[in-house]
Amino acid sequence: PPSGADAVLDGLDPEQREVATTLHGPVCVLAGAGTGKTRAITHRIAYGVHAGILQPATVLAVTFTNRAAGEMRGRLRQLGAHGVQARTFHSAALRQLHYFWPKAVGGPLPRIIERKVQLVADAAAACRIRLDRNELRDVTSEIEWCKVTQTVPADYAAAAARRGREAPRDPAEISQLYAAYEELKRNRSVIDFEDVLLLTVGILQDRHDIAEQVRSQYQHFVVDEYQDVSPLQQRLLELWLGERDNLCVVGDASQTIYSFTGATPDHLLDFRTRHPGATVVKLVRDYRSTPQVVHLANGLLAQASGRAADHRLQLVSQRDPGTEPVYTEYADEPAEAEGAARRIRALLDDGTPASEIAVLFRTNAQSEIYEQALADAGIPYQLRGAERFFERAEVREAGAALRGAARFGANDALLDDVVDLPSQVRAVLSTKGWTSEPPAGSGAVRDRWESLAALVRLAEDFARARPTATLADLVAELDERAAAQHAPTVEGVTLASLHAAKGLEWDAVFLVGLAEGMMPIAYARTDEQIEEERRLLYVGVTRARVHLSLSWAVSRSPGGRPNRRATRFLDGLRPGSGTTAGTRATGGTGGIERGTGGSDPGSPRERRRRSRTPARCRVCGRTLTEAGEMKLMRCEDCPSDMDERLYERLWEWRAGR
Numbered sequence: 010p011p012s013g014a015d016a017v018l019d020g021l022d023p024e025q026r027e028v029a030t031t032l033h034g035p036v037c038v039l040a041g042a043g044t045g046k047t048r049a050i051t052h053r054i055a056y057g058v059h060a061g062i063l064q065p066a067t068v069l070a071v072t073f074t075n076r077a078a079g080e081m082r083g084r085l086r087q088l089g090a091h092g093v094q095a096r097t098f099h100s101a102a103l104r105q106l107h108y109f110w111p112k113a114v115g116g117p118l119p120r121i122i123e124r125k126v127q128l129v130a131d132a133a134a135a136c137r138i139r140l141d142r143n144e145l146r147d148v149t150s151e152i153e154w155c156k157v158t159q160t161v162p163a164d165y166a167a168a169a170a171r172r173g174r175e176a177p178r179d180p181a182e183i184s185q186l187y188a189a190y191e192e193l194k195r196n197r198s199v200i201d202f203e204d205v206l207l208l209t210v211g212i213l214q215d216r217h218d219i220a221e222q223v224r225s226q227y228q229h230f231v232v233d234e235y236q237d238v239s240p241l242q243q244r245l246l247e248l249w250l251g252e253r254d255n256l257c258v259v260g261d262a263s264q265t266i267y268s269f270t271g272a273t274p275d276h277l278l279d280f281r282t283r284h285p286g287a288t289v290v291k292l293v294r295d296y297r298s299t300p301q302v303v304h305l306a307n308g309l310l311a312q313a314s315g316r317a318a319d320h321r322l323q324l325v326s327q328r329d330p331g332t333e334p335v336y337t338e339y340a341d342e343p344a345e346a347e348g349a350a351r352r353i354r355a356l357l358d359d360g361t362p363a364s365e366i367a368v369l370f371r372t373n374a375q376s377e378i379y380e381q382a383l384a385d386a387g388i389p390y391q392l393r394g395a396e397r398f399f400e401r402a403e404v405r406e407a408g409a410a411l412r413g414a415a416r417f418g419a420n421d422a423l424l425d426d427v428v429d430l431p432s433q434v435r436a437v438l439s440t441k442g443w444t445s446e447p448p449a450g451s452g453a454v455r456d457r458w459e460s461l462a463a464l465v466r467l468a469e470d471f472a473r474a475r476p477t478a479t480l481a482d483l484v485a486e487l488d489e490r491a492a493a494q495h496a497p498t499v500e501g502v503t504l505a506s507l508h509a510a511k512g513l514e515w516d517a518v519f520l521v522g523l524a525e526g527m528m529p530i531a532y533a534r535t536d537e538q539i540e541e542e543r544r545l546l547y548v549g550v551t552r553a554r555v556h557l558s559l560s561w562a563v564s565r566s567p568g569g570r571p572n573r574r575a576t577r578f579l580d581g582l583r584p585g586s587g588t589t590a591g592t593r594a595t596g597g598t599g600g601i602e603r604g605t606g607g608s609d610p611g612s613p614r615e616r617r618r619r620s621r622t623p624a625r626c627r628v629c630g631r632t633l634t635e636a637g638e639m640k641l642m643r644c645e646d647c648p649s650d651m652d653e654r655l656y657e658r659l660w661e662w663r664a665g666r
């Protein structure tokens with residue numbers, strides 16, 4: 010192989026090299042957090058491309074989150090492997106569905122509904138079943154579960170019993186609601202989130218010609234985070250593969266955290282049974298975290314039980330010793346958030362870049378108080394799910410309009426009277442609300458105009474730099490810029506749910522809200538659910554390279570009853586909670602710090618904080634203030650029909666709900 014290929018192997022250990030150089034047949038990598046699984050598969054693709062064994066366009070790499078896909082694309086670019094598709098299952102499926110729908114079904118793809126709960130409420134009304142808010146949410150989750158496990162209404166009761174699921178209502182009623190929901194959807198010509206995968210699977214199953222077309226495009230498949238593959242995603246993968254077995258999967262059973270989508274680590278753990286000739290590689294060297302962090306991670310794993318735990322792998326840190334994890338107990342949640350902000354400030358002053366710091370919580374609803382505390386402390390942050398320029402609704406709409414105009418070119422009446430590029434762009438954007446003068450006042454309308462004006466300026470600059478450029482060139486440029494925004498160029502401290510943090514890493518990680526009731530979350534009741542919460546904490550701990558801070562508040566709000574304790578998962582692991590206080594690495598005893606103060610319940614700032622309604626847009630995550638928007642649970646500006654990226658963001662967002 011040429012030297013480029015050898016260079017790609019340089020940064021790998023012997024086991025990782027085996028993964029990278031085994032380019033044909035089934036390969037399965039079982040390994041713990043931070044052992045370089047993602048690195049091994051990324052280098053594998055780059056090695057294959059440089060060695061001339063893999064054609065970039067025939068490789069489909071599937072990752073679990075949008076950001077992970079973006080990071081992989083960035084890494085591949087750096088390694089000189091261009092043109093490889095790195096996507097989430099959802100985005101890969103949606104692309105294929107858009108493409109093949111006209112041929113398979115006819116007409117454009119139906120609108121994807123976003124407010125599923127409303128549709129379930131309508132279905133309940135049609136069935137004359139009364140559901141309160143919580144029941145509505147539970148029934149909606151149950152319908153989602155049915156769909157990802159490919160359970161039809163008539164089979165619900167049996168399937169739920171078989172999998173030990175506690176039905177939130179009489180199973181017969183759930184079946185009835187589920188059937189009514191599906192019918193409503195058909196009548197209204199809409200599809201839901203799960204339908205995207207279901208319909209893609211359906212089309213590939215029924216239409217051999219289309220399946221063959223997809224298979225001739227993709228020859229090699231790589232799947233990251235395979236422990237969290239749902240039965241439906243697994244089915245899709247099988248359909249993509251057909252009779253072939255050029256499939257490389259990597260995963261860690263101890264990081265299974267998406268059971269609510271029907272995911273089980275069984276697909277990973279049974280890989281060798283289904284692919285008898287598979288090359289199986291285990292990695293145990295942890296390159297990410299210090300011995301102190303790894304010690305805590307191993308301690309959590311040691312207390313785990315269940316099938317995933319039977320296959321746990323002890324991690325061995327390759328890094329120099331660092332500092333002990335810091336455990337802090339606070340009087341209340343605002344005090345906890347302020348405490349975290351203070352420590353973050355100290356890290357920043359010490360030279361840690363903001364992009365190397367993350368605050369991770371169990372549910373998205375917890376983010377609000379941390380946003381406020383960071384804002385009060387003047388610390389820049391970015392919320393996962395919050396909007397970057399090219400993700401804003403108006404920018405995406407404008408992009409779609411420009412793309413359409415570029416495609417129809419001269420046939421577009423709109424462009425008849427205009428030859429230069431900026432005028433064309435202005436003409437197209439005027440259909441999206443752009444005017445030459447800014448609208449009066451401020452607020453959403455003005456924000457929208459500003460975004461479109463920025464696009465016009467971008468077009469003007471682009472045309473100046475490339476006088477012969479066409480609208481199609483501009484669209485390509487916009488796509489490239491949008492993709493570049495996906496690269497990990499973050500400027501602020503990251504705020505994210507534990508679910509959205511999988512696969513990622515930071516120098517300093519703050520695991521907050523670790524009180525019983527939040528961790529494990531109150532509605533986790535069965536042993537299996539509790540074990541999943543423990544794995545979620547394991548995922549959180551293993552995101553940290555060096556600094557790890559774990560905290561909880563004994564009371565929810567200032568002046569409230571101090572009736573909460575630290576999560577049971579830290580019993581015996583944190584100092585003062587049993588026998589194994591401190592860690593081996595330094596022999597220190599550590600100790601729980603007491604967060605100072607607790608906020609004064611009477612201060613004006615505190616009163617303001619408590620009176621705030623933390624309603625957030627379910628699409629972009631922005632805090633909502635208008636009554637109408639709060640009813641919709643989304644900004645007026647955020648579209649109700651979703652394009653690909655929005656859809657992915659929703660997926661990440663809803664995981665932490």
Ligand code: ATP
Nearest residue numbers: 020021022041042043044045046047048296297512
């Ligand atoms: P997770 O289970 O959390 O997804 P992972 O197994 O995918 O973790 P990676 O993210 O690939 O782990 O790697 C963890 C860190 O260790 C990364 O910063 C990576 O660059 C680094 N790393 C991995 N392998 C090596 C190696 N052989 N030499 C040096 N650094 C490595």
Ligand code: MG
Nearest residue numbers: 046047233512
């Ligand atoms: Mg990984």
